[in-house]
Amino acid sequence: MLTTYTYPKFEYRTPPEIASGQTLKVPVVVVGAGPVGLGAALDLQLHDVPVLVLDEDDTVSIGSRGVCYAKRALEILDRYGVGDAVCDKGVSWNVGRTFFREQEVYNFNLVPEPDHHRPGMVNLQQYYLEEYLAARAASRPNIELRWKNKVVSVVQTGKTVTLKVETEDGVYTVETDWLIAADGARSPIRRMLDLEIDGKIFMDRFLIADVVMKADFPAERWFWFDPPFHPGQSVLLHKQTDSVFRIDFQLGWDADPEEERKPENVLPRIKAMLGDQREFELEWVSVYTFQCRRMGSFNHGRVLFVGDAAHQVSPFGARGANSGLQDVDNLGWKLKLVMDGKAPARLLDSYSEERIFAADENLLNSTRSTDFITPKSKVSKTFRNAVLGLAKNHAFGRALVNSGRLSVPAFLTASILNTPDEADDTFAGRMLPGAPMDDAPLRDTGADCWLLDKVGNRFIALYFADDAAVLPAPTLAMLANLSCGGIAVQPLVISARPGRLAGDIPVLEDPRGIAAQRYDAKPGTVYLLRPDQHVAARWRTLDAKKIKAAVARATCNA
């Protein structure tokens, strides 16, 4: 059926350990080369950590699966070196239409907020994302990808995790200091370690079809509640790349998945929806159910769970790959510091705590969308339909229509890694400790650039000045000497006026004052930024002692 995409076949090579019989010893193994596993490998190589990636397959995701990559995921992909590829190939959509029975009840235009590098989301089939990530990973010297290498047993003893890996040529043993399990919702690693994941299965089935439209069709998102062509259920139409559209039919729990995915049953549904005259071709069909659940802890000794292996949500709102990428964004720098002995293992507990907070928020939002889309009781359906009826003419009704909320990153405001604002320091806006950073347009020696492209991968002290050229020597000296305990803190000055600094401190110009506005900065304001582009602390005046204490706190060294 598939016509628009050619699946790459990654080369399997016989592992040398099979002939030698030797145990392979590596610092980090990632199991699973999906978007999240490849993201984990790419994050760690940014910290010069060598990574072995094992995957039982030798190609990318079959079928489009994940479709929507939200702004924060795109910013993380920028750090991993594939943001441009994904945004160039992906499609942006702004117009969404909501239909109830025969009528369009309203439409919205998600005009992207100006002065951010990345839009709120792009749509792209998952196989493209995986292809770009795999190509990027293969090009990095610190990443070894082993395809058709299946982990068949895992044992954790003290400081070592021992894996038995099966290939077509035989079995070999790997010993690793750290294991990152990115092996998906059914996570064999989780099962082999006998770990629990709790939650609930939703009693509903959905048919997803990728269709290729032969004629132009608008790049919009259409969502139907109870449409005449599929009464009592919901339907979603979403544009992807290559004229491929995702159609998602709610089927109900009693549907027979084998019957429903047969083309002779799928085609009439789509024809009824599009009208008979529109030409299209079926590319891929699947029937799925989903669960909302998560593990009680995402770290177990030297085994770290990321992505669907750790938590699963309903697909409404695109929180699967998006939150998985935020997991590895959070984990990479912490694991590096622990591996180097610069932070205690407690820092990895904070990975679990912060990402559980985010997972719970994702579970809450996706469960709410699910409950709105598929009401569980008569009264719930009455309220849903009343909201849809009021939405046509009243703004408050439109705000309550929940056909999936856009994935946005969690504000980790309760994290133990944050240093709270001082009582005398008042800040407006939303860049409070624990916030994922807002982007801003800046200039770097005369060339346009983005704030988020200039930060990340290490701690940064972001210092706001009116004129960088006239900063006094003691300020410069203080900024240049913020590193402590072997943890580097790089100073970066944001200057309202163009100017160069003496010394090695880089300066970015904020000609329109957008960075200063978004961070509510005045001359002298300083932000301590984490390697994953979250705010750790902020002050109205520069004080090296306070910055060092905040770094210690953000690394569990306090």
Next chain:
Amino acid sequence: MALNLNPNFSEAGKRYFSAHSPGDDFYEMLITAHRDLSDEQSELLNARLILLLANHIGDIGTLREALDIAREGV
């Protein structure tokens, strides 16, 4: 007092990072309040709720406006 038809939910002391959050919070509370009730019990809950809220609003003009809009769509 004119009937407010714009999004108007919020909770004191709570900070929101998404515009839809307070409305979604309310909607979940509303649906949860009906959990495990029979259809008849749900109807009674709704009636009690309307009476409580109507008394809180108090202004008959506002209530008339709301009743008219509610009736229009039925």
